[in-house]
Every structure is written in C-alpha cells, then in structure tokens.
Amino acid sequence: MAFVRTMRGDISPQEMGFTYSHEHIVCVPAYWKERGQDDLLLDDPEKSLAEVMAAKKAGVDTIVDATAIDYGRQPQAVYDISVKTGMHIIATAGFNKGFLWDAKMPGQECTYRQWIDGASVEELTRFIIGEVEVGMQGTDIRGGQVKFGTGYNSITPLEIKTIRAACRAHLATGAPIHAHTEAGTMALEQIRYLKEEGVELSRVSFGHMDRNPDTYYHLKIAETGAFLCFDGIAKVKYNPESTRIKCILELARRGHQKQILVSGDTARKSYYHSYTWALGLPYIKEQWMGRLVEEAGQWGLDGEKLAEDIFINNPRQCFSFNR
Numbered sequence: 001m002a003f004v005r006t007m008r009g010d011i012s013p014q015e016m017g018f019t020y021s022h023e024h025i026v027c028v029p030a031y032w033k034e035r036g037q038d039d040l041l042l043d044d045p046e047k048s049l050a051e052v053m054a055a056k057k058a059g060v061d062t063i064v065d066a067t068a069i070d071y072g073r074q075p076q077a078v079y080d081i082s083v084k085t086g087m088h089i090i091a092t093a094g095f096n097k098g099f100l101w102d103a104k105m106p107g108q109e110c111t112y113r114q115w116i117d118g119a120s121v122e123e124l125t126r127f128i129i130g131e132v133e134v135g136m137q138g139t140d141i142r143g144g145q146v147k148f149g150t151g152y153n154s155i156t157p158l159e160i161k162t163i164r165a166a167c168r169a170h171l172a173t174g175a176p177i178h179a180h181t182e183a184g185t186m187a188l189e190q191i192r193y194l195k196e197e198g199v200e201l202s203r204v205s206f207g208h209m210d211r212n213p214d215t216y217y218h219l220k221i222a223e224t225g226a227f228l229c230f231d232g233i234a235k236v237k238y239n240p241e242s243t244r245i246k247c248i249l250e251l252a253r254r255g256h257q258k259q260i261l262v263s264g265d266t267a268r269k270s271y272y273h274s275y276t277w278a279l280g281l282p283y284i285k286e287q288w289m290g291r292l293v294e295e296a297g298q299w300g301l302d303g304e305k306l307a308e309d310i311f312i313n314n315p316r317q318c319f320s321f322n323r
Contacts, residue, residue, distance in 0.1 A: 002320040005132070005144035005175070006062075006088045007079045016088060017061025018285065019315035021261035022178075022207055022231040025052060025065050025081060025089070028072035030103035030112075039268045045077045047274040051266075052085045054273065055281035062088040063281075064263070064319065066178060066207070068096045068147050069131075070103075070112045075141045090319060093131035093143030094169070095162045097180055098151050116158050124165035125172070132173045145319060146170050148190075149180025155189055163190065167197035174321040177204045178229075184212025187221050201226045205261060205318050208232065210244045218247060222256040227318045231263040233288050234271070234279050245292055249299050252306055261318060262292075262310050285311075 003010045026048050032040040042048060052063065067073040075091060082089040101112035108115075116124065131143045148166040150159045170177050177199065181187045187206045194204060205227035209218060221228055230248055232238055251260055264284055266272060273280030279287075289311070293303030 002322070004088075004090065004316075004319050005142055005321060007075070007082050007091050007141050007144075008088070011088065013316035013320050016312070016316055016319070018059055018311050019062040019064070019319075020055070020060055020263040020281070020284065021064050021205070021315055021318070022066045022229050022263040022265050023063050023281070024067050024071075024265070024267040025063065026074040026077040027067045027267070028074065029070075029100065030072060030106055031100045033072070034103055039270050041072075042267070042269065042272070042275075044275070045074075045081065047272065048077075049081045049084060051272050051274040051281050052081050052087050055285070056085050056087050058282035058285045060087070060281070060285055062090065062315065064090045064092075064145070064315075066092050066147065066265070068092050068094050069137065070100045071096045073136065075136045075139050079139070079141050090144035091136065091141060092145050092147050092178065093136065093175070094128050094147040094166045095149065096147065097149035097182060098156045098159050101158065113158065116161060121161055121164050121168070124162060125168040128165055128169035129172050132169065132175050143175065145176045145178050146173075147178045147180065150182060150186045150190060152182040153185045155186055160193060163193045164197055167194060167199050170199060170203065171197070176319050176321070179204060179206045181206055181208050181212075184208045184210070184217075188217070191221075191224060191226075203322060205229050208265070210247060211238055213239055213243045213247050215247060215250045218251055219254060219256070222251060222259050225259070227259050227261055227314065228256075229261040229263065231261075231265040233262060233264045233284050235265075241288070241291065245295050248292070248310075249296060249301065252296070252301055253299060257306060257309050258314060258317070260310050261314055
C-alpha cells in the first residue's frame with residue numbers, strides 16, 4: 001500500500017492535499033554561516049512558524065522541506081512547526097551539493113568533504129537508510145525523500161558517490177528521490193548514474209528546472225518518466241514568470257502534465273514575509289496559481305485541471321513510497 005512519510009508519521013497520499021514540492025523552513029547552512037551570509041540563514045523558528053501558519057491559512061496542506069544535513073537541516077525545529085500548525089511536512093534525507101562540503105560539520109572537527117571522502121558508498125547508503133527508517137540527527141523524525149545534488153555544469157567524484165548512495169537507499173527503502181541541479185544543469189548526466197543503479201526514473205524529481213528554461217532539455221528529462229520541479233516562483237531576478245509559465249505549459253501541451261511540480265524554494269530571509277515583508281509562502285497559492293490557470297486557458301488548456309495535477313495529484317504520486 002502506498003504511503004507518504006511526513007515528519008509526524010506516515011499518511012496516505014490522499015491526505016496530502018495542496019502541496020508545495022520544494023521549500024526550506026528552518027535551516028542554518030554551515031557553509032553560509034562561516035561566510036557571514038545572513039540572508040541564507042533561516043535561523044528564527046518563530047518567524048518560520050508564522051510563515052508556515054500563513055501558508056496553512058492560505059490553503060496549503062503539505063510542504064516538502066528539501067533541506068538535507070549539509071544545508072543545516074534542523075529537524076526538531078521543523079517538526080515542532082508541523083505540530084503547531086497542523087501542516088504536513090516531508091523531511092529530506094541524504095545530501096545537497098559538493099561546494100557546501102567545505103564547511104565544518106557542526107560539533108565535529110572534520111568537514112563534510114572529509115566525511116564523504118573517507119566513507120564508502122556502502123557507509124553513506126547506510127547513513128541515508130538510517131535517516132529514512134530510524135531518524136535524523138539523533139531524533140526519531142524520519143526523512144520522507146532521499147536527495148543528492150551536483151554543481152553547475154559539473155559532477156564531481158564525491159557527488160557521484162552520494163548519487164549512488166541515494167539511489168541504493170531509495171532501492172532499500174522505497175523512498176522517493178529528489179535531485180538538486182545547480183541552475184538547472186546536469187540532469188541528463190545525473191540520469192546516467194540513476195540508470196546504472198537500476199532506479200526507475202518515475203521515482204525521481206529534478207529540481208530547479210526553471211533556472212534552465214530550455215523546453216528541449218525539459219522534454220528529454222520528461223521522456224524518462226521523471227518529475228520536473230519548477231521551484232523558483234517569484235524569483236524574477238532569474239527569469240520572469242512568463243518564461244517559467246511558458247515552460248510549464250509547453251510540457252503540459254506535449255503530454256507531460258502529470259510530471260510537473262511547482263514550489264518556491266524559499267531558502268532566504270529575503271523571500272519570507274515574516275523576515276523581510278517579502279511575498280512569502282502564501283504567494284503561490286493566493287496569487288501565482290491564478291495566473292497559471294488564466295494563461296493555460298489562453299493556450300487552450302484546462303487551467304483548473306492543470307493546477308489540480310501540479311499541486312495535488314502529481315505530488316501524491318511523486319512523494320509516495322513504492323513498497
């Protein structure tokens with residue numbers, strides 16, 4: 001029977017409701033903290049609580065928190081927010097990307113790079129399995145997806161190591177896989193390693209697809225059966241919403257509507273209303289979705305059905321365990 005693993009326990013996919021597929025709620029990345037980058041530290045749980053509550057009131061039912069251990073994951077703080085707000089929150093096991101690994105591991109003498117370099121793929125696999133089946137960072141709060149990531153136009157040997165570990169943890173646990181792609185690059189190259197490890201691509205979501213607004217590239221990924229996550233909503237500094245929505249509508253028009261996910265990847269204080277009066281978590285549900293529906297209609301598509309698939313039906317499929 002399919003189930004979704006949230007921080008507060010397993011639920012049926014039908015209980016997920018309206019879902020944001022890639023966000024960050026409380027995280028203190030050691031890499032950015034060491035470099036004094038305060039905007040990248042979501043370090044006030046009370047402000048994050050207020051933001052998640054606002055999203056809940058706007059009609060969001062589930063948030064996927066894509067914060068891995070090397071991005072300063074704070075499982076207890078996020079769990080407490082889930083309890084206080086009633087929001088279903090899916091936590092993330094595994095790793096993010098290579099350049100973050102130059103930071104020192106909190107409470108340890110070694111860096112993430114030294115840890116990953118010194119561990120075997122089998123040891124890293126067991127670590128990720130433990131995060132899914134036992135708990136993260138000394139808690140009993142379990143991860144609901146496994147993650148790996150690669151850098152901009154490159155994949156390092158250590159990143160390949162974590163790809164293989166995430167794949168093997170997925171095969172052992174049935175947890176879905178999420179792939180970080182820096183600026184939307186290297187997804188097709190990542191797929192090579194996923195196939196080598198025997199992963200069914202329909203169990204994988206690729207993040208940051210709107211950072212690389214190339215429909216040919218998106219279609220090549222979609223043809224594998226994978227999910228594509230457009231998670232830069234409201235980040236006009238990268239691309240205007242018209243570009244983002246066009247990419248989504250092109251996929252829908254060409255038969256891949258059931259593979260699209262949408263979110264905001266709100267990993268900065270300057271994206272949160274509770275920190276800086278920015279648009280914040282409610283924006284996608286309250287404003288952006290209406291534009292998507294309207295523009296879909298202009299393309300001759302059923303915008304309401306597209307929104308239902310993107311925010312309800314597709315997450316149910318993507319984030320279910322397959323065992």
